[in-house]
Amino acid sequence: MTDFLIRPATDADGDAIAALIEAAFSEYDGCIFDRAAEFPELDAVATHFAGRGGIIWVAQSGPDVIGSLAVAPSANEDAPAGTMELFKVYVARTARRRGVARVLFEHAFAHAEAAGAPEIRLWTDTRFTDAHRFYERCGFQRQPGARELHDLSDTWEYPYRLALTAAGAPNPSRPVPIES
Incomplete structure (x- = not known):
């Protein structure tokens, strides 16, 4: 699939990103999407991530938003200084298995490397097993443990991390994510 573009999201993209999240949640038993209660940042999504020192991108095919990904400095106290989080x-x-996620990830990796990030982290719902396989193909390694979110979906999340080279220099050994 090459008929899509990646662009920085605007606050007006919040509804389309909400639709992506709601559709993804509907694929799993017990995942409840309640925008007002648990995703208020979607009301001004670009402003939210800019305020955290980050950025969110969307993948767009024609008029439709078909993907999203944000990166911002990690607020995790145990993360090395400069660590970014997805x-x-x-x-x-x-739109899955057509290169959309791969291109979004390349944008995030380039952003993190340009910022000099030593690593990238992310948290993912324990139920999202297809996503776990994709992250691992991208070079992320699952870390020990899990955290409970105490949310409407009774979510538990696994931590993942991807080490970058010193000072954020491009890492030639980092796998290029391939969707299959």
Whole structure:
């Protein structure tokens, strides 16, 4: 699939990103999407991530938003200084395995490397097993443990991390993610 473009999201993209998340949640038993209660940042999504020192991108095919991914400095106290974290990693079911996530990830990796990040982290719902396989193909390694979110979906998340080279220099050994 090459008929899509990646662009920085605007606050107006919040509804489309909400639709992506809601559709993804509907694929799993027990995942409840309640935007007002648990995703208020979607009301001004670009402003939210800019305020955290980050950025969110969307993949767009024609008028439709088919993917999203945000990267921002990690707020985790145990993360090395400069660590970046991924958020809002979603691709529409009809657009999966067509390179959308790969291109979004390359944008995030380039952003993190340009910022000199020593590593990238992410948290993912324990139920999202297809996503776990994709992250691992991208070079992420699952870390020990899990955290409970105490949310409407009774979510538990696994931590993942990807080490970058010193000072954020491009890592020639980092796998290029391939969707299959």
